[in-house]
Amino acid sequence: MHKHFPDPERRLADLICNAAPDFTEAEMSNAARHFADLIGVAFAASNEPSVGTVAGLCQDASGTVASARIWGTDRRLALPDAGLVNAYAAHWHDFDDDETDITMAHLTVTAMTAAAVVGDSRPGISGAAVLQAYLVGTEVATFIGRLIIPRHYLSGWHSSATLGAFAACAAAGRLLGLDVDGMRNALGMVASFAAGIRSNFGSQTKPLQVGQAVAKGIFAAQCAAAGLQSAAGSLLGSTGYVAMQGGDLTRVGALLAAFGEPYGFSAGGMIIKAYPCCTAPHSAIWGVLKLATQHRIYAGDVDGIICNIDPGVFDILIYDRPETPGQAKFSLPFTLAAAAVFGRLGVEEFTDATLRDPLVRHVMERVSVVHDPDLPRGPSGISVSSRVALIHRDGRRFEVYCPAIPGSIGNPLSDAALLAKFASCAAGSMDADQAKRLFGLLLSTAARQDFSELADELVPSPPGAIVGAVHPL
Structure with a gap:
């Protein structure tokens, strides 16, 4: 007591x-x-x-x-x-x-x-x-x-x-x-x-x-x-x-x-983030990728992207024309344009080369933003939902409402997706087998009698070294 x-x-x-x-x-x-x-x-x-x-x-x-x-x-x-x-x-x-x-x-x-x-x-x-x-x-x-x-x-x-x-x-x-x-x-x-x-x-x-x-x-x-x-x-x-x-x-x-x-x-x-940038545009990024895939829209076909977001997001995504990869993580035009151009948005998209990419710059100029105070908000006072419309160069308009961010409880990442993210992030430090093994060990953290022994595992072995059993996913 x-x-x-x-x-x-x-x-x-x-x-x-x-x-x-x-x-x-x-x-x-x-x-x-x-x-x-x-x-x-x-x-x-x-x-x-x-x-x-x-x-x-x-x-x-x-x-x-x-x-x-x-x-x-x-x-x-x-x-x-x-x-x-x-x-x-x-x-x-x-x-x-x-x-x-x-x-x-x-x-x-x-x-x-x-x-x-x-x-x-x-x-x-x-x-x-x-x-x-x-x-x-x-x-x-x-x-x-x-x-x-x-x-x-x-x-x-x-x-x-x-x-x-x-x-x-x-x-x-x-x-x-x-x-x-x-x-x-x-x-x-x-x-x-x-x-x-x-x-x-x-x-x-x-x-x-x-x-x-x-x-x-x-x-x-x-x-x-x-x-x-x-x-x-x-x-x-x-x-x-x-x-x-x-x-x-x-x-x-x-x-x-x-x-x-x-x-x-x-x-x-x-x-748990699906994209390596500020969370505020994530639902809109998901919307762009979904519409592009569903309707087979390629970057050269995009005549416009219209995004409805919460007014509070404007004070977070503060770089309309980012000059560095760090600023690009807080840019709605860049993140949506890069997603439309490359069909994905990972660490490799946030580079100086991508910022200079002519097609990315072209699509960025065609991103327009609408303040939408009616999107659902929680206690934080800022909605992370969005509405996205892609305008095809032939005049067709495709729209989607994006209520939940990928990786949230409403749109969760599977263990397989999380492992794929982990392996991609760790690729510069270990091979795929090592990444899978370490990911399994981390998932079983609660079973460890001594956490410091788990910390030992964070020092990568040379590629190809013999390692222990993999925790089943």
Whole structure:
């Protein structure tokens, strides 16, 4: 029997440390799928120069400093630095999962990276414990998100970085064994660290903000474990973080009572991405690909693309004429045109060469956008549904309504599709057989008695090396 804490911050801390509702088998299995996806997208960026730059600015761990590996290598860094580099890589392509219904935030890249880093730092932490810490971390972000979203996001804050700092702190603190007072102190500290702005979308600072969220979340948990304190009320008090973000403190009690009942992770807003770009145009990208395939429309046949999207999306997709691959990830004309031209939209489409492609530029000029305030919205205040029309050069018009993003609960990716994504992302680090084996091991994370042994598997063997059995899909 756990104590009842009338103080909401201590009650939240107790939920994180001790009293979180039980996790269902389905939640644990789904958590492992999201972990596998995270590792895959991190591998996809392992050879990007800026990932090497960030890693190069971090010193190797030495002596008795708690450390974890950069995924895919044997190099060990202090925990905050390992969190920074791994999260930066995992968010670099904007291919990691996203929660669009409540938080408008990429949650796995913060909560799971923090959990995995701590799990790699010491033997004896089970895979199940790491996944549970991840689920609790996402629930903390969802809890705070329900209090401050949509105002927080619409005001220009990058919620993946802000809410993500709390998610990382909760996940790390749970695995580090913080007690209630320690966790309350950690949350108060990270309230001072949580930052990130949407004006940096399309630049290398976007993934850097996410990496810093993980680093600061872990650091706050470590500081609390070492005995440092924060002021009571720094998160949920009248002058705390939630109040400063315009949050409704009168809802705190009810939301704490509903913590994990069910977990927000399972509420339907978590999306495993099918395309490596901002989530906002995904339903429209799907619509373009569907219409082009269904009606055999080739790029040279496209005389126009008309896309109805939520008015709030215009402040997210801010580059009508992108000049870099990073900006292209936040461009509705580019993503729709590239999908129409190539019949797909993967990592290989976001290049300087594609930006200069004459046919892509031609189709981009024929993309028109309609503000549609009637598309269905969730608590986040921004709809990710869309309506798409392709205009054939012979005058025919083909239309489709796109209510659900690929990878969402309404249009889920199968295990086979997720494996294909994982193998494609990891192709620069391992062969197809190795990728299939590692994907299977990641899906069975909950069965691991020692998570650090699973982390050993993230260092690829030479191609053709003899490896163990593959987890059945």
